[in-house]
Amino acid sequence: MINVVRSQLRGLRYSNLFNGFRNSTRIRIGIRNNCTIRDGIEDSLITPHSDEYKGYLKYNVDNKNNPTPILDNNELYERINKIPLKNYRNFIIVAHVDHGKSTLSDRLLELTGVVNPTVDNKQVLDKLDVERERGITVKAQTVSMIYNYKGEDYMFHLVDSPGHVDFRLEVVRSYASCQGALLLVDASEGIKAQTVANFYIAYSMNLHLIPIINKIDLDTADINRAEEQIEETFELFRDDIVHVSAKTGLNVKYILPKIIENIPPPNEDKYHREKPLRAQIVDSWYDSYVGVIMLVNVVDGKIKKGDKVEFCQSGEKYDIKEVGIMYPDRRELPELVAGQVAYVIPGFKDANKVSVGDTLRKVGSKVEALAGFEEPKPMVFVGAFPADGTDFKKMEESLQHLFLNDRSVVFQRTTSNALGQGWKLGFLGSLHSSIFKERLEKEHGKNLIITAPTVPYKVKFKDGSEKIIINPDEFPDGTKKSQVIELSEPYVEALMTFPKEYTGAVMTLCENNRGMNNELQYLSNGQTLMKCLIPTAHLIDDFVGKLKGVTRGYASLDYEDGGYYLSDIYKMELLVNGENIDALSTVLHKSQIEKCGREFVSRLKNFLRIEQFEVIIQARANGRIIARETIKARRKDVLAKLHASDISRRKKLLAKQKAGKSQLQSVGRVAIKGEAFQAFLRRD
């Protein structure tokens, strides 16, 4: 029965939340029967505000006084070498943003001796600068741990995953090498939109789930309510929930045995140590010393330094320079075996040669490639152009190093009349785009001009052909428009949760953003769950910020592709002295054109120089000028040396100046500097 319901759940959309799933037969995740240690654990769990709770920091003291020793490379290999596949556990931590995944990972790493518990470990696995600065996980990170339980060593591969919906592809890719997931819920916030979304993915991929309520140390923690929600929404057993404080470490030690008892090892029918090598590339990044590094899931066989391997897709061959595990940084090992998720250094520097999802096999081996990953489907596009005088080739090379670490970015060359040769970049969402932009700006600063984000519009022509337009300047208008029979824009199906009292405000917000097909459901905990179709163009125009604004920060949002809908959309061009600045063209809905036209024209005026001739800035859409601003010419004082009474001479000089200006204006091409573009495009 469970399997039948599971297969129905696979590929579930949010709509099921409002009908099928909630009315379905009560579903139990099949982990409870295996839970042989459950009773022991629950007896020892410390509940907040109990007598033991007062002394709960003791755990931390214990751990700090008797830390698990950190192993050197030889000790590591010796122990790992003896661990059979049945003692491997590969799992991921999933949760809503900020519910404590990275903090819980820190505590698990301390408990298993991967990092030193006597130092202040904070988000050890958030390795990127932007992750540390913004306090959010952007990249999924894998780390290995050894844990001794009842006298036997176990090998854990833990994946700390990003919570934000834009990085969902990272999470889905990571799931491929996992058999279980820790589903984390913040005790004070309860279930949020991304908890629901992540649950669906984990569930549909058959992962065994361990529900955990975190942040029980907070005064605002409401464990009962969180338990009720987990039981009601996910139909998981209340008895199986572990209550922890990842911050203080309270009860975290009880998670480790739960992982062993409730998450199965990698399937022995799928992973074979004796078969020829097959390792799937899960992730990759660039290191300036050793070049490209790949994270691989070894499915069959073994791999070691000196092995000659080839990529199944490209057929390129390499000698392996180094293999090892992430512990939490690179630790070299003599070899890797099936079941391990670990790193491989192929000894080349060209980032283009690696394709995530591809399979590594030994040269000459005829084994089939493993099934690849879902291709990224970008929702947001921007143009990136080197500013005046920057070396295009050099910049492209360094961009490729960034792409190596983020395979969800789609990247192709493009050219603009105004900005020259550059790249079109596609992202999975606006946070993804803004994080990547920040990484680019950090590295390239003023050398890069990034255009305004746009979404992929669909154009259907009279001859039946269709085209997806990602460059607004290519959007059909004028004579080209006569060939078009349909224009559509992409929508997202947004899922929002917020306290009931904000329902009216959120509905108005959705309406103002051309939202449609609202569906509401009131949850028992005073929250509203709302589903709504919103144009992607509005979503990327800070819809999340506006949602937070109208709900005082209490709302959460998740979304998925909502498909294309017919729309009354037009290209809006900005003209400077009659010339179209292609890099500033946008596609807008009819209802926005007047307002945006006026706004764009008056903003651009602020960033252009005063010339010796008049500069006219116009916004044009559907063959009509919507807005216009003029920058008056710089006026030279031609009368400075003239005697005040010489009126005829004065008139003559002014007339001469006027004639000269009108001539200049007719030939006057306005040179717009890179900084002016940057300033205009910067929205904050």
Ligand SMILES: Nc1nc2c(ncn2[C@@H]2O[C@H](COP(=O)(O)OP(=O)(O)OP(=O)(O)O)[C@@H](O)[C@H]2O)c(=O)[nH]1
């Ligand atoms: N009081 C308290 N704070 C916690 C606890 N666990 C995490 N936090 C805090 O919650 C914030 C978010 O924690 P993270 O571990 O970064 O959350 P995350 O889920 O990894 O966040 P993303 O990666 O951005 O999705 C940080 O300020 C943590 O210090 C806890 O048990 N108690």
